[in-house]
Amino acid sequence: MTATDPHRVVEAVWRIEAAQLIAKLTRIVRDVGLAEEIAQDTLVIALEQWPKQGVPRDPGPWLMATAKHRAIDLVRRRIRYGEKLAEIGRALEIVPVDEQEAVDDALDDHVGDDLLRLIFISCHPVLSTEARTALTLRVVGGLSTEEIARAFLVAEPTVGQRIVRAKRTLAAKRVPFELPPPDQLAQRLTSVLEVLYLIFNEGYSATAGQDWMRPDLCREALRLGRVLAGLMPDQAEVHGLVALMEIQSSRTWARTDGAGAAILLGDQDRTRWDRLLIRRGLAALARAQEIGGVLGPFVLQAEIAACHARARSTQETDWSRIAALYLVLSHVWPSPVAELNRAVAVGMAQGAAEGLAIADRVQASGALDQYPLLPAVRADLLAKLGRTTESRQEYVRAAALTRNAKEREIFQAKAESCAPTESAAGLAVDVGP
């Protein structure tokens, strides 16, 4: 009979509470970097005290109360410092006027709102996409710099610098701790959703390295999406993104074989798809449909994913509906990748020649010259049309273009055998636009 290691208990409570703590503290001190420092200090106090005195009865509220006191102390000291400066006749510029109000604010409870604001700040347009991604995982996800670096195959100091610079930029640009005004909300929400989906996609179809996917990134993006859905339950696109991520995550088991080799969508054993995640995904999609309004890109992609999830096999998939959904998607969110996916769906619904015609137009546009799935899709369609030699050449090109080792193995194997079967469906659709 042993209790768990107190340090690991502290760490677990910290993981659960960190984002809420930083959100609350940012509202008090109006600075994400400073808020994170205070939160870290609080963690240190817990690490010192809990192993000696025992884990408090309610560890979450304990952390919150301790952190809040430190933040309010800090603000009070700054106010007093400002008053002292004023007494000796110096400028008051360094003290924001509304700090007393901030202390008052700290006494009421708006953690949910604060967390939402923190998510919007982390995904603020003044930051580069890389900075948004790193900062979101750090302050909202509570991942360590090391974990983020490992997930993105980047050196740890690089991630550290990105995060430090992001916090400095937010402070320098005086980004206010508030939700964007209503007229900008939709646009900013799009940026938030894009960051989450970018994190998910990097996990789901790792662009480089030995791993076919990095499940930790998928899980974190999905978790953050679920958090966002709780905070913004009236936004169809938020539920659409969650639905998309739940359904795509349901395939994780089926995407590799026992030896770790990748298996494309069309070749997957669908009995290995996770029914619980599919059920959750379809429920989230139903929520999005209830809310209604103009269909956004994430709801549309979730609808496509749902078509796959509902089908018992590649053959039984409603390819006409998928092709139609991609056509709508290409109007809402024009993207050559979505168009390539439409080529696959049309190839299944109407015939390889019709699909190839679309893929050829994508190729002619030159927009996807470096994208390995373009030659891969063409290779599959060419093979179906009996044009074996061209098909092999395209698989070789695909293998040369990809930076992902597992994906390269698939394309090389297909080039060698070059008698592809029914697997055209797998190539593009499982990756997302």
Added chain:
Amino acid sequence: MRYLVILKAAQPDGPPPAELMEAIAKLGMDATNAGVMLDMGGLAPTANSARIAVTAGAVNVVDGPFAEAKELISYVVYDVRSKEEAVEWAGRFMRLHRDLWQGWEGEAEVSRVFGPEDFAPQG
């Protein structure tokens, strides 16, 4: 990582206090909003259960109720980053029972559900 928590308890007579039900609902909402609760459900008394055993080559079905002092009450499925996180969520649930239902005794078993990461090829 996915964890299955199964709650076993000897419930005092009478319905659970309203404060407890309220607090449980709030905790469930917290866990849902934190993105960690995948599924949950209550389990009917074992009078409705059945057990199927294979012993000495025979398959035997026995209907409930069963004789144990504790009943299976409910289950939760969490998706968290460590065992300690799952234990902390389950612990919050248990503390609510301790604080809000006099005489309640029970235990929660926290079990890891294998995921794809457990079968990743080595090297």
